[in-house]
Amino acid sequence: MTAAAPRYQSLADDLGHAIRSGRLPAGAALPSLRDCAAQRALSLNTVTAAYRLLEDRGLIVARPQSGFYVRSALPEPRQSLRSAPSQAIGSAQDDLLALVLEARRQPDCLELALACPRGRSFYPGERLARLTHTVLTRQAGVASGYALPPGSLRLREQIALRGQRLGMTLAADDIELTHGATEALQLALRAVARPGDGIGIEAPAYFNLYPLLASLGLKAIEIPTHPRHGLDLDAVERLLEQRQLAALVAMPTVHNPLGCTMPPAAKQRLADLVARHGVPLIEDLVYAELQFADPPEPAVKAFDRDGWVLACSGFSKTLAPDYRVGWLAAGRFAPAVRRLKFASSGAEPLLLGEAVGLYLESGGYAHHLKHLRRLCEAQVATVRGLVADHFPAGTCATQPTGGFLLWIELPAAVDSAALFQAALRERIVILPGRVYSKGTRYRHCIRLSCGQAIDTRFVAAMRTLGRIAHGLARRRPVKQAGARQRRRGTDQA
Missing domain, CATH: 3.40.640.10 (Type I PLP-dependent aspartate aminotransferase-like (Major domain))
Known part of the structure; x- marks a missing residue:
């Protein structure tokens, strides 16, 4: 007869199954140690051991003064793209930025581009x-x-x-x-x-x-x-x-x-x-x-x-x-x-x-900042989870150490300028990666602001962006320029 698994392991297995099945999605908050112990009639030590096991398995992450969250399966970028070949694009960077600024002035657009948090939760x-x-x-x-x-x-x-x-x-x-x-x-x-x-x-x-x-x-x-x-x-x-x-x-x-x-x-x-x-x-x-x-x-x-x-x-x-x-x-x-x-x-x-x-x-500022840091951390985790759920395979996103901005690298076939134009037709404004360099090395990257209410409209917009990105990812990649042109572009960028 096989001995019963320790209680902490059974709890870890139960929560792990909920995470892998999607019942606990990426970015979701787990109950606090004390709440989980009370809900399941377990000791605090048992729940603590279970959460540590889930951390070891890479399924959850502890955030100081915030709690435990389901770790996103979304990978992080592993290297700088600065060494990648990049054609110089002249004034195209300025032109694209002007389009973004003009787009965000249109009525009824969901603004995910600029680092301008909105809502009473962000400012006193x-x-x-x-x-x-x-x-x-x-x-x-x-x-x-x-x-x-x-x-x-x-x-x-x-x-x-x-x-x-x-x-x-x-x-x-x-x-x-x-x-x-x-x-x-x-x-x-x-x-x-x-x-x-x-x-x-x-x-x-x-x-x-x-x-x-x-x-x-x-x-x-x-x-x-x-x-x-x-x-x-x-x-x-x-x-x-x-x-x-x-x-x-x-x-x-x-x-x-x-x-x-x-x-x-x-x-x-x-x-x-x-x-x-x-x-x-x-x-x-x-x-x-x-x-x-x-x-x-x-x-x-x-x-x-x-x-x-x-x-x-x-x-x-x-x-x-x-x-x-x-x-x-x-x-x-x-x-x-x-x-x-x-x-x-x-x-x-x-x-x-x-x-x-x-x-x-x-003394109000210190209290406000404490609230704001927790809010930003939770917002970023939620948006990373939405990217993991809806964007095409091969997408990476940074794991920020602060703030409310998320840098996303899409599959190489996805031109973020095309994604910007298609998203704008859906009343969504994003920031294409090309504005972050004089060259084209960030053409498949975007930056999203997580500084707004993550409501049903926001979630629907992330689904829409993912759908558009999936379509662009299925296109044939743009052919690279010749080696001489690539070298010249890198020097100029």
């Missing part, structure tokens, strides 16, 4: 409105005079205080308030580079970097970026040794669009490299406070000893999109940044700076 609008009114009431002259750089002292003190969470040692006087993180990037570039200079950027890179660099007469030099580990530091070191870079722009913490975060040791190496070569690094931290890990990973700025790292961020992704409050800690370049800011746009409105500063000072 009512609380911030009350605090803005409080500032107007208590500081009667705040709207009747001109603000001066560097902006609200209250807010700068709070930014410096919060910087400690990312390992940064900042003082209020180190920080310049800006009109969003985009102006911070622009001011930093103007302070460290001159027209004609080469600027190292990640590949794929935040799409708005390309027009920004072009407007300043700067040349984008794409650097391979791994979908899990981030910037290829060996490639960075080679470019620095060859003196090809006047500066670097990077998002080492919760990268856009990949969602990856470089390990702390790699960040320290990056800080050491730019200091040794005397080449400034502009570190974009706009998603850093949306890391799922707690405590969060440090910024590269945490390892900066000589002021070669210019850290910038803002509150548009976490607190108040339309307030357009950003900031820049420019290190040794702070005096130049302050002069450029005053000459170009004066100073940021004191009203908005004081309102955001008051919100941070009240």
Whole structure:
């Protein structure tokens, strides 16, 4: 007679069958340890052992301070596509981005393209409105005079205080308030580079970097970026040794669009490299406070000893999109940044700076961020599950370390520009991968925003995208250009 299986194993087998049969779909939350124990009349130790066994089997994943979830069967991309041949496409990148921006203005479209979360769950609008009114009431002259750089002292003190969470040692006087993180990037570039200079950027890179660099007469030099580990530091070191870079722009913490975060040791190496070569690094931290890990990973700025790292961020992704409050800690370049800011746009409105500063000072921001990180993590897991369920075989998607963006690599036959056009006819707006490079290497990739309510309309849209992608995947792949043309395209991209 065969001995009965241990209770924990029986529970693990039961839950495993539910996962494999689809009764517990990818991204679904399991009951908490205590709830499961109560529901099944088992001890807490038995349920804990069963969940550990399911983790070992690769069926569930534990998320800190959130619980246990069914692991998505969707694979992650395994390497950077930067080394893949890529034909240069000239102005097609700008033209495609213009189409995306125009499409998202159409009525009744489901907007899955830009990183603009929607809904009351993402922003504390009512609380911030009350605090803005409080500032107007208590500081009667705040709207009747001109603000001066560097902006609200209250807010700068709070930014410096919060910087400690990312390992940064900042003082209020180190920080310049800006009109969003985009102006911070622009001011930093103007302070460290001159027209004609080469600027190292990640590949794929935040799409708005390309027009920004072009407007300043700067040349984008794409650097391979791994979908899990981030910037290829060996490639960075080679470019620095060859003196090809006047500066670097990077998002080492919760990268856009990949969602990856470089390990702390790699960040320290990056800080050491730019200091040794005397080449400034502009570190974009706009998603850093949306890391799922707690405590969060440090910024590269945490390892900066000589002021070669210019850290910038803002509150548009976490607190108040339309307030357009950003900031820049420019290190040794702070005096130049302050002069450029005053000459170009004066100073940021004191009203908005004081309102955001008051919100941070009240302690509400920490509580809001805790909620927002959990929400984003759950949203990303759910969307990964929908991609796994509905997109064609061979699809990969990143496993973000924070934020609400998902980078998806489709089978090679799928042209994401064609997917964009077909989806638009269904009133769905997505972001094609071609806007993330001057070349075509990301033609089969898309980026989706998970920052909206995942309701029946959203689920139906994911089914529709999957159906269109299945149809495109059945087409014959586009023939590659000749070797000489491929090499030329790679050089130009």
